[in-house]
Amino acid sequence: MAKILLVEDDDLVRDMLTQVLQRASHTVLCATNGEEATHYLQKEKPDLMVTDIIMPKKSGITLISEVKNRHPNLEIIAISGGGRLDPTGYLDLSESLGASVSFEKPIDNTALLMAIDLLLHSKKEKVGN
Amino acid sequence: MITPISQQKPWLPYLVAGIGIVISFLLWHFILWHHIEAYLDALLPYKSYLSWLMLLLGVSFSILAGAIIRIIQLDYERTALLNQMQTMLKKEIAERMLAEESKQKLEVALLQGQKLQAIGTLAGGIAHDFNNILYAIIGYTEMLREDEDVNSLKYNNLGRVLEATQRGRELIARILAFSRKQHHEFDMIDLNHTIETALSLLKPTIPASVMVQFESSKDISIVGNQTQIHQVLVNIINNAVDAMEGEGTITIHTTHLPPDDPLLKQLTKTSIQKYCKLEISDTGHGMDQATMERAFEPFFTTKEVGKGSGLGLSIVHSIIKEHKGEILLNSQLGHGTTFTILLPECLS
Numbered sequence: 272m273a274k275i276l277l278v279e280d281d282d283l284v285r286d287m288l289t290q291v292l293q294r295a296s297h298t299v300l301c302a303t304n305g306e307e308a309t310h311y312l313q314k315e316k317p318d319l320m321v322t323d324i325i326m327p328k329k330s331g332i333t334l335i336s337e338v339k340n341r342h343p344n345l346e347i348i349a350i351s352g353g354g355r356l357d358p359t360g361y362l363d364l365s366e367s368l369g370a371s372v373s374f375e376k377p378i379d380n381t382a383l384l385m386a387i388d389l390l391l392h393s394k395k396e397k398v399g400n
Numbered sequence: 401m402i403t404p405i406s407q408q409k410p411w412l413p414y415l416v417a418g419i420g421i422v423i424s425f426l427l428w429h430f431i432l433w434h435h436i437e438a439y440l441d442a443l444l445p446y447k448s449y450l451s452w453l454m455l456l457l458g459v460s461f462s463i464l465a466g467a468i469i470r471i472i473q474l475d476y477e478r479t480a481l482l483n484q485m486q487t488m489l490k491k492e493i494a495e496r497m498l499a500e501e502s503k504q505k506l507e508v509a510l511l512q513g514q515k516l517q518a519i520g521t522l523a524g525g526i527a528h529d530f531n532n533i534l535y536a537i538i539g540y541t542e543m544l545r546e547d548e549d550v551n552s553l554k555y556n557n558l559g560r561v562l563e564a565t566q567r568g569r570e571l572i573a574r575i576l577a578f579s580r581k582q583h584h585e586f587d588m589i590d591l592n593h594t595i596e597t598a599l600s601l602l603k604p605t606i607p608a609s610v611m612v613q614f615e616s617s618k619d620i621s622i623v624g625n626q627t628q629i630h631q632v633l634v635n636i637i638n639n640a641v642d643a644m645e646g647e648g649t650i651t652i653h654t655t656h657l658p659p660d661d662p663l664l665k666q667l668t669k670t671s672i673q674k675y676c677k678l679e680i681s682d683t684g685h686g687m688d689q690a691t692m693e694r695a696f697e698p699f700f701t702t703k704e705v706g707k708g709s710g711l712g713l714s715i716v717h718s719i720i721k722e723h724k725g726e727i728l729l730n731s732q733l734g735h736g737t738t739f740t741i742l743l744p745e746c747l748s
Contacts, residue, residue: 283536291539294546325528352531377535377569380542 272296273391278308278322278334291380305329312342318391324351324361332364339369346390349373413466420462428455523575530572538565588746591620591654591676598633610641611649620654620676621746628719635712636680636739643684643737653679667726674745681738687731695729
């Protein structure tokens with residue numbers, strides 16, 4: 272269906288989301304932090320990126336702002352585990368920086384898959400026009 | 401203030417001595433010389449010596465009487481002064497005890513505030529990690545469940561796992577609610593006075609080789625929680641002291657911010673609300689760009705293990721946000737650090 276770049280530092284969540292996305296027939300590229308994701312984006316052209324916010328080396332916030340400058344057409348979904356400083360603030364910020372949708376963990380995977388489908392569909396329509 | 405006796409009647413001893421001397425002379429002249437001279441002539445061949453001796457005794461006694469009065473006066477004055485000093489000392493001791501008591505109360509409140517804030521932040525941190533764990537459990541369970549027959553025992557049991565995760569989710573939501581919405585009483589507070597109190601609290605912990613300069617603009621009031629503002633100052637100043645490794649200058653500056661200040665435009669703050677600025681600068685070792693970016697992050701610390709919790713500046717950040725303010729960090733390696741805090745000013 273689509274090539275999705277998944278950026279998540281937590282092994283358990285990353286592996287689980289990979290399986291969820293693969294079961295929905297998507298091809299998944301996995302990165303464990305913002306830096307790895309940047310390297311992937313130099314070689315690959317994913318249709319959509321799902322990224323965590325609080326990560327080592329390069330945070331999701333930095334990644335989103337960089338990606339929106341270099342790959343303005345890439346759809347982004349931000350996910351955050353909440354807690355720490357102000358998770359809703361982080362998610363609001365990620366949306367203001369260019370993320371199309373944001374989800375607070377634990378996420379309803381059905382809703383996540385629906386959001387992915389909707390974004391990919393609207394992207395296709397935009398390209399078609 | 402009690403007026404000393406010697407100041408009230410300083411002439412008294414001299415008067416007594418003078419009167420005594422005059423009386424002695426009169427006695428000597430009128431009584432001894434003129435009236436009983438004849439008797440004395442018969443009784444004592446050395447009457448002139450005796451009369452001189454009596455005069456001498458009279459004068460000496462008068463001087464002695466004056467001196468005794470003076471000594472009594474001085475003694476009275478010293479006693480009065482001692483009593484006065486004792487009263488003042490008692491008053492000072494009572495004032496100091498009261499100040500010490502209020503300082504202790506303030507310290508306890510501050511510590512309590514710090515603890516609550518730390519628990520809140522810690523709870524938030526735990527919630528963050530726990531949500532990830534929970535999310536993994538939910539995700540894997542859902543996938544397993546999808547593969548099972550709806551009527552099978554496995555399907556039902558996996559459903560029970562999901563119910564349990566739902567309870568966990570609710571518990572996390574409650575923990576997060578605690579960490580995000582701790583209730584703090586807000587009052588109108590004098591910012592400069594709050595800074596002065598915080599400085600007096602910190603004074604014993606700041607090395608003598610670290611200079612603290614406080615420059616303030618008059619009448620700066622904000623609506624906020626004094627203990628929380630204390631926490632902000634204590635955390636930033638403690639960091640500054642650590643950064644200076646025992647030597648340097650900390651400058652604290654408060655000022656009213658003009659509505660057209662470029663800083664407000666930069667932060668897209670409305671021109672209707674007036675802001676005041678609190679700047680805290682140190683001459684410490686400063687921070688590099690990477691440290692600056694993570695400075696407000698919870699559990700991030702550059703200090704040795706056991707020396708810093710990594711919560712101080714994240715607490716500062718959340719307090720300033722709770723006060724509808726902004727905090728900016730400006731630092732350069734080797735050139736010190738400046739924290740600029742903007743807080744909505746209370747005009748009434």
